Amino acid sequence: MRVVIAEDLALLRDGLTRLLEAYEFEVVAAVDDAVKLGEALRTYEPDIAVVDVRMPPTFTDEGLRAAIAAREDRPGLPVLVLSQYVEQLYARELLGSGDGSVGYLLKDRVADVSTFVEAVRTVAAGGTVLDPEVVSTLIARAPTDSPVSRLTDREREVLGLMAEGRSNAAIAAALFVTEKAISKHTSNIFMKLDLDPDDDSNNRRVMAVIAYLQS
Amino acid sequence: MSTTVNLAPPAEGESFVEGVRRRVALTGLSVVYVLLAVPALALLCVLTTSLGVAVVGVGLALLLVFVPLNQQLANLHRVLSGRILGSEIESPYLSPMGGTPWKVIRGWAKDPARWRDFVWTYVSVTVGWALAWLALGLGLAVLWYAVFPFVFAVTPDGVFDMDYGVLTLDTQAEAFLEWIWLAVSFGLWWWLVPLIMKWRAELDRAVLSPSREVLERRVAEVSQSRAESIDHSAAELRRIERDLHDGAQARLVALGMSLGLAEELLAKDPAAAATLLAEARSVTTSALGDLRSVVRGIHPPVLADRGLAGAIQALALDMSLPVAVTIVLPGRPPAPVESAAYFATSELLANIGKHAGAARASIDVSHDGRALRIVVEDDGVGGASVDRGTGLAGVARRLAAFDGTMDVVSPVGGPTVVTLEVPCALSSPKISPSSGTA
Numbered sequence: 001m002r003v004v005i006a007e008d009l010a011l012l013r014d015g016l017t018r019l020l021e022a023y024e025f026e027v028v029a030a031v032d033d034a035v036k037l038g039e040a041l042r043t044y045e046p047d048i049a050v051v052d053v054r055m056p057p058t059f060t061d062e063g064l065r066a067a068i069a070a071r072e073d074r075p076g077l078p079v080l081v082l083s084q085y086v087e088q089l090y091a092r093e094l095l096g097s098g099d100g101s102v103g104y105l106l107k108d109r110v111a112d113v114s115t116f117v118e119a120v121r122t123v124a125a126g127g128t129v130l131d132p133e134v135v136s137t138l139i140a141r142a143p144t145d146s147p148v149s150r151l152t153d154r155e156r157e158v159l160g161l162m163a164e165g166r167s168n169a170a171i172a173a174a175l176f177v178t179e180k181a182i183s184k185h186t187s188n189i190f191m192k193l194d195l196d197p198d199d200d201s202n203n204r205r206v207m208a209v210i211a212y213l214q215s
Numbered sequence: 216m217s218t219t220v221n222l223a224p225p226a227e228g229e230s231f232v233e234g235v236r237r238r239v240a241l242t243g244l245s246v247v248y249v250l251l252a253v254p255a256l257a258l259l260c261v262l263t264t265s266l267g268v269a270v271v272g273v274g275l276a277l278l279l280v281f282v283p284l285n286q287q288l289a290n291l292h293r294v295l296s297g298r299i300l301g302s303e304i305e306s307p308y309l310s311p312m313g314g315t316p317w318k319v320i321r322g323w324a325k326d327p328a329r330w331r332d333f334v335w336t337y338v339s340v341t342v343g344w345a346l347a348w349l350a351l352g353l354g355l356a357v358l359w360y361a362v363f364p365f366v367f368a369v370t371p372d373g374v375f376d377m378d379y380g381v382l383t384l385d386t387q388a389e390a391f392l393e394w395i396w397l398a399v400s401f402g403l404w405w406w407l408v409p410l411i412m413k414w415r416a417e418l419d420r421a422v423l424s425p426s427r428e429v430l431e432r433r434v435a436e437v438s439q440s441r442a443e444s445i446d447h448s449a450a451e452l453r454r455i456e457r458d459l460h461d462g463a464q465a466r467l468v469a470l471g472m473s474l475g476l477a478e479e480l481l482a483k484d485p486a487a488a489a490t491l492l493a494e495a496r497s498v499t500t501s502a503l504g505d506l507r508s509v510v511r512g513i514h515p516p517v518l519a520d521r522g523l524a525g526a527i528q529a530l531a532l533d534m535s536l537p538v539a540v541t542i543v544l545p546g547r548p549p550a551p552v553e554s555a556a557y558f559a560t561s562e563l564l565a566n567i568g569k570h571a572g573a574a575r576a577s578i579d580v581s582h583d584g585r586a587l588r589i590v591v592e593d594d595g596v597g598g599a600s601v602d603r604g605t606g607l608a609g610v611a612r613r614l615a616a617f618d619g620t621m622d623v624v625s626p627v628g629g630p631t632v633v634t635l636e637v638p639c640a641l642s643s644p645k646i647s648p649s650s651g652t653a
Contacts, residue, residue, distance in 0.1 A: 085507050085517075087517050087529050087532075089525065107503075108500045111499055137533060
């Protein structure tokens with residue numbers, strides 16, 4: 001799988017490159033600002049871009065803007081955005097930039113290598129991955145009169161893990177229960193949220209859930 | 216009056232030509248003062264009458280129109296007299312009160328500067344007017360004697376004959392003797408015009424400049440808010456130091472220990488080493504979390520990225536209740552004001568989350584050309600007061616450093632409306648209206 005990395009700190013750029021290469025990704029370009037990112041995306045047409053939010057020249061949010069602009073140029077381009085902090089505002093902007101193929105994670109999550117690599121693969125495959133910190137606020141602030149309030153605590157937990165982009169198997173492992181128990185929870189969730197239970201595509205279910213939470 | 220002429224007496228000597236030019240400009244200005252006495256007289260009459268009949272509505276309505284006009288006229292004199300004196304005369308008015316006309320008039324009544332403006336109309340049409348005429352008269356005298364021989368030439372014989380007893384001027388040649396008076400009047404003009412105009416300007420300054428009490432009150436306010444903001448920043452620094460010491464620093468120490476131990480165990484007991492490494496990783500995560508919260512407390516990254524508008528939207532999104540946000544800012548306030556306004560809004564929202572029991576809230580951010588205004592409203596239980604919670608008092612203190620104000624309207628039973636105002640200018644004339652419900 002071909003990857004473009006955009007990160008201005010050399011230490012982190014090399015670390016990410018090394019880490020992804022260790023998991024058999026092909027890092028075709030590793031650049032240090034948003035302009036070069038745009039060029040690299042056009043030149044190499046990678047399967048996924050891993051982008052830092054804060055980059056030169058203004059050191060504000062040009063990584064995010066570049067990612068959104070790139071997805072306008074090439075709809076569905078998988079982009080995983082990394083940042084030292086997460087903002088719901090930015091999560092919304094990313095989710096609004098097209099269906100699926102986006103990820104938004106704290107840089108801290110890179111330390112959990114296997115989960116991080118899994119996230120890269122999920123996004124490249126068209127899935128959506130949101131940082132647990134974003135997901136927890138999204139769920140916590142759901143209005144009390146919304147259908148989300150009909151969920152049990154366990155179902156909310158499952159919903160949160162789903163929004164983080166995890167598969168049923170991964171959720172089952174995280175909660176120490178069987179996969180069958182999880183699929184029962186998920187169909188309950190879909191029912192309570194009035195979503196089509198037969199649609200099994202990972203991307204759609206997360207997108208639907210997120211869209212619902214945002215409404 | 217040319218803008219390039221320096222009206223104030225120069226610190227170093229000036230050439231004869233410059234001196235003449237300055238005095239001519241001052242004489243020209245005396246004409247302006249003489250003419251401005253006409254509107255001053257009109258305002259004097261109207262204002263005196265309006266005050267007399269202020270008990271009935273018409274008087275108040277007249278005041279609403281003519282007090283600002285009087286301010287304009289006084290401001291014009293502040294500028295002119297300030298130029299003569301070579302130092303600015305400051306505008307002494309208290310910040311205008313918003314709201315109903317009645318509130319506005321009450322605000323004026325409490326403002327000593329408005330009363331001084333009123334007194335000034337009397338001064339300017341009497342003593343002030345006389346002084347201006349004196350300067351103008353001297354100028355006219357010079358002009359008259361300068362042209363006298365020529366006037367004598369073109370008028371019929373005898374009209375401008377001058378009888379000085381011992382001497383009678385009745386021929387054209389003798390008419391030029393009148394230029395002796397030209398020399399005298401020029402000397403007087405040269406000597407007196409700058410003095411008279413200076414007296415006139417001093418008179419304006421004495422009445423129109425901020426009174427001593429106003430300045431004293433202002434100094435007291437500034438000293439207090441400065442002391443408070445120094446206290447506040449010292450406390451903030453202590454808090455940051457403590458947060459780093461107990462948080463990230465302590466975790467990094469633990470991290471070092473885990474890694475050191477893992478290094479030792481690597482050969483002997485790889486399984487135990489692996490456990491320690493996993494622990495070390497989770498410690499880095501919590502250390503990063505600590506650092507993030509410290510950074511947010513110093514200067515939230517989203518404020519740096521998106522400015523006040525984006526940061527307030529982000530705050531609204533993090534609330535657990537729907538918050539409608541309306542932001543109309545034709546530019547960005549200065550960074551320190553943005554920061555203060557952000558933390559103030561953040562504190563207000565936190566209060567709503569903790570105490571208000573509200574179902575919804577709204578934030579309205581605007582700038583009226585003078586001040587940044589943020590209105591935070593919620594439909595909660597009300598009863599909020601600056602005296603009761605330290606949170607609101609803290610917000611007021613934070614804003615006081617910028618001459619900002621906080622107004623809390625929160626009857627028991629709600630709703631609560633908190634209005635923050637911080638006087639400031641906006642940079643960059645970019646229009647960035649945005650609104651939405653979060």
